[in-house]
Amino acid sequence: MKKRIFSGIRPTGPLHIGNYLGAIKNWLQLQNEYDSVFCIVDLHALTTPNASKGLKKKVFDLATTYLAAGLNPKKCILFVQSQVPEHTELTWLLNTVTPIAELERMTQFKDKAKEHRSNVNMGLFDYPVLMAADILIYQTDLVPVGEDQRQHVEMARTIARKFNQTYGATFKVPEVLIREQGAKILALDNPLKKMSKSSPNLYSRINLTDSPDEIQEKIKRAITDSGKEITYNPQKPALANLITIYSAFSKLSASQIEKKYQGKGYAQFKTDLANVIIKALKPFQAKKKALEQEPEQVKKILEQSAKQAQAIARKNLKEAKQKMGLI
Template sequence: MRIFSGIRPSGELHIGNYLGAISQWLILQEKNECVFCIVDLHGITTPYNPQNLQNSIFEIAIAYLAVGLDPEKSIIFVQSQIKEHAELAWLLGTITPLGELKRMTQFKEKIKRHPEYVNAGLLNYPVLMAADILLYQTDLVPVGKDQQQHVELTRTIARKFNQRFGKTFKEPNVLLARGAKIMSLQNPKKKMSKTDEPEGCLELFDSPEVIRRKIMKAITDTGKAIKYNPKRKPGISNLLTIHSLFSGQTIKTLEKTFQGKGYAQFKKSLAALLINSLGPFRQKRKELLSREVYVKEILSQGAKRAEVIAQSTLEEVKKKMGLV
């Protein structure tokens, strides 16, 4: 079974990315053919710094490798290195209804967030995402709920193309991320995000000192009871979720362990757990930062492998459309 997933090169990865998506990728790569893409063409649809883009791409590549993605088991590459992504997106755009794009929830949210940066690329984002997925004849797309609508549109586009030009694309299925949604440490009613205030986002490669500071400063709730209740106690509930996912202990077990012990003691335990759990990732990243040639060679080899599949698919598409 072929899996496709990608991540934008916009800032360092945080624990929400890891628990929600990457930990699932590590399991998938063991028994499937996985294609993991750094989607830089998507990244330029919202405000970014051109001078920092190549470094951001390199940092994401290192992060992929540091957390355990294996270039022997998976294809890892940069989207813009494969020109077929952009070409297929244009071709698919000719059969995608404009109304479908305008009703996309992500489009509406992004134009609210960046009213000064409303562009055609943002509107066509789901078409490029469809091209990313369909180019590799993907069976399964692991995504969060916020991207589910885009994958459903991908299925619609594949169906429309197949009906009009003949069977060409597989209709990919959604694999929703298993991990619970991790919330901001400073605003536990809001999802943790790379664009969040720094103290609210716990990055995968934060130093032990920074981890300890962020956890100890994390917003909790009135009272001292360590109880899971997302509506009434969103702060401590978020921290319990993080502890449970990293320790493997159930939330019920944690509630019993910390009964009558107060927030400070719980936070100290969580900080120690995270420092220990994330330590190997920090060490691996440190090693890879000094091996730039090795990392770039992995991306180059990944691009070559991806290109073989991409060229084959695009050639068939162009034949079906009468372009060759």
């Protein structure tokens, strides 16, 4: 029997190449190797101020992105979180075994609480428990996430152990699955920060739906380090980030890229990098455009997957409730 994986992305805006290289590209391989459950986590999106504005459109956009990128409903379950209410019911049950002190230590909560001090909601505080429910309700073995989400998976592990200690063996304790290549693509305007959907600077990221002109302009504006040689050096994070992107889309190694641009400057390298990205995204963009013309087909895929997900979730929720003495 294949091991099960669970992962998801919040529908908070267009995905960028960092999302693709860090998550979705891995999922395309994982769906062939594991019993795969992928989720559009719209309930998590609601913890962001004003997230409900245009949420349906964002969910549809993310679904077409997943499918155009190559996720296959015949190989994986692809559904919308809010269409499986068992997630929120299990969240409440898990809340009863989750220490407040553990939640107060969560780095993302502390960071976002500082950023939105006047608008901190309970959903943001309880976010890790809902994420634990997302994972545990499918008896997940492995969770493919970026390094920034490791702490949340560790919390899910803690909650699973606490529940099992309190009520008897019920949930699998999931493991983190992190793959190095492309796991962290950095912002084009600040290589000390991760590329982000929420950055106010549109030139900090390349969206998967950007036009060739937009891609060329963004790469042209991307900051570089001092010096002229095209060499991969972690001490020069801006150039290292661009080489990482080039390598991921071209399948050339960093050393091959260095050799190719020996004696050439940043201008030629950036022009070629933009063209590599444009060429790589062209098939995806064509598929996405076609799917956007078939909303009923996309809706049907999500509904069928939600039924599959709910069948698994209902069974595991029932067991948890029985262990807790609920009718």
